[in-house]
Amino acid sequence: MERSESKEYHFVVPAARSDRTTRPAASPTPRVLRADAARNRAHILETAMVVFAADPLATVDEVATAAGVGRATIHRHFPTRDQLRQAVWLGALEHLRGALATAGLDALEPPLALDRMLEVILAESVAYRVLIRVGVEIDDEVDAAFEELLGQVGEVIDRARADDLIEADMTTAWVADAWSGVALVALEWVADGRLDERGAVELVRRTLWAGVGTPSARRRTRR
Amino acid sequence: MERSESKEYHFVVPAARSDRTTRPAASPTPRVLRADAARNRAHILETAMVVFAADPLATVDEVATAAGVGRATIHRHFPTRDQLRQAVWLGALEHLRGALATAGLDALEPPLALDRMLEVILAESVAYRVLIRVGVEIDDEVDAAFEELLGQVGEVIDRARADDLIEADMTTAWVADAWSGVALVALEWVADGRLDERGAVELVRRTLWAGVGTPSARRRTRR
DNA sequence: CCAAAACGAGACTTCAGTGTCTCAGATTGT
DNA sequence: ACAATCTGAGACACTGAAGTCTCGTTTTGG
Numbered sequence A, B: 001m002e003r004s005e006s007k008e009y010h011f012v013v014p015a016a017r018s019d020r021t022t023r024p025a026a027s028p029t030p031r032v033l034r035a036d037a038a039r040n041r042a043h044i045l046e047t048a049m050v051v052f053a054a055d056p057l058a059t060v061d062e063v064a065t066a067a068g069v070g071r072a073t074i075h076r077h078f079p080t081r082d083q084l085r086q087a088v089w090l091g092a093l094e095h096l097r098g099a100l101a102t103a104g105l106d107a108l109e110p111p112l113a114l115d116r117m118l119e120v121i122l123a124e125s126v127a128y129r130v131l132i133r134v135g136v137e138i139d140d141e142v143d144a145a146f147e148e149l150l151g152q153v154g155e156v157i158d159r160a161r162a163d164d165l166i167e168a169d170m171t172t173a174w175v176a177d178a179w180s181g182v183a184l185v186a187l188e189w190v191a192d193g194r195l196d197e198r199g200a201v202e203l204v205r206r207t208l209w210a211g212v213g214t215p216s217a218r219r220r221t222r223r
Numbered sequence C: 001c002c003a004a005a006a007c008g009a010g011a012c013t014t015c016a017g018t019g020t021c022t023c024a025g026a027t028t029g030t
Numbered sequence D: 001a002c003a004a005t006c007t008g009a010g011a012c013a014c015t016g017a018a019g020t021c022t023c024g025t026t027t028t029g030g
Helices: A035-054 A060-067 A071-077 A081-101 A110-123 A125-133 A140-162 A172-192 A197-210 A215-220 B035-054 B060-067 B071-077 B081-101 B110-123 B125-133 B140-162 B172-192 B197-210 B215-221
Strands: none
Touching: A035 A060, A035 A071, A035 A081, A035 A125, A060 A071, A060 A081, A081 A110, A081 A125, A081 A140, A110 A125, A110 A140, A110 A172, A110 A197, A110 B215, A125 A172, A140 A172, A172 A197, A172 B172, A172 B197, A197 B172, A197 B215, A215 B197, B035 B060, B035 B071, B035 B081, B035 B125, B060 B071, B060 B081, B081 B110, B081 B125, B081 B140, B110 B125, B110 B140, B110 B172, B110 B197, B125 B172, B140 B172, B172 B197
């Protein structure tokens, strides 16, 4: 690990080493896209998201094949593989931000809002997986976008805190990370078919708010 | 993702695609090692563990340099990079199993045993990181070893359950995974210096057993 | 002490994957 | 309809890393 700054989301964002040999690159992308080009570009991005979610080390050729497109076409839109990877990552983040933005979290009581959030993440699990497993180079754009996403979580938690629902000495950052840690596990369970989405939401809610212990365990494990 | 069988530890064990171009390999390792060879082999393995923990995509040359050893020597002991990777992974697992075995978990009350377990993992965080971030190909050996490690966790949890400390409708597998999810977050916090080991153990214990909610939250979030 | 074994250094081969280029054909926009 | 743009297909050059090999030197074990 050799990240410089120490942000709050280390757990979620993986190392950013350009994961394959990459030559310096060349020209930037054009200015105005013809309709079909734009269509294609979007399609490539979407396919790449799925492919990278399944295998972060997938080659450009694999993406091209999956998208039913020539490899050269990909390079036309994304000069280097790293740039494609970065674009995919940002696209996934945008996907999630959009989904959360339209989920109406503000209108929900905090506990329900967290439930809703998990539902969104489960629905967008491919995007979520990309965020977690595909590397990204942290620049200002990434930083800002990510920060905003985290802000949405933090806000919900702070509202819960205002309702006296959160143990006072647990920081918002911890609650957010603990939530995402548990949510991530649940996500895997759903992906494995060991749990359906309803069950996942239920289990995460209970685990997060009340832990896995019985009342008697709560007494015994307190310091 | 293209794993066939569906085990309980998908969350922890990452995709196993040989993460770099690898040619077919060649000869197996010799039979009896001279003393210096054995020493060297162990040293390479240990160094590789550290290097791979920091960067799962590190090259053989990087490992060689870090170990102060010729690249050829590494290839003598581990014909292909993949075999080195596999050996490192298994070594890390063995490391952890050993540490847990000598931690005297059986003699501790279940909640304390889980605390102790986290302490061990924090102490062996390099090995743990390797397990999580470095790919491995699942063969029978890996499967058996991993299964045993999980068994150790499961056993502690089952003892807790026998003491009526675990909510009856939460499965042992879920408790184990939720624990490891939260523990993983705590591990990152410690690595970032946002938490010391004592605090991490404390926080994980409370979060796991009682969640992040206040008593009133427990009432309100129940179904 | 000496033969066998292991090593480092460096030269070499091979190869997968990137990125470039060209060109003939399809699509678009006006 | 026609010029501009985009595309697929394929050939090509380049490179980093893997794996092999040799040879002179060091270490081991009996």
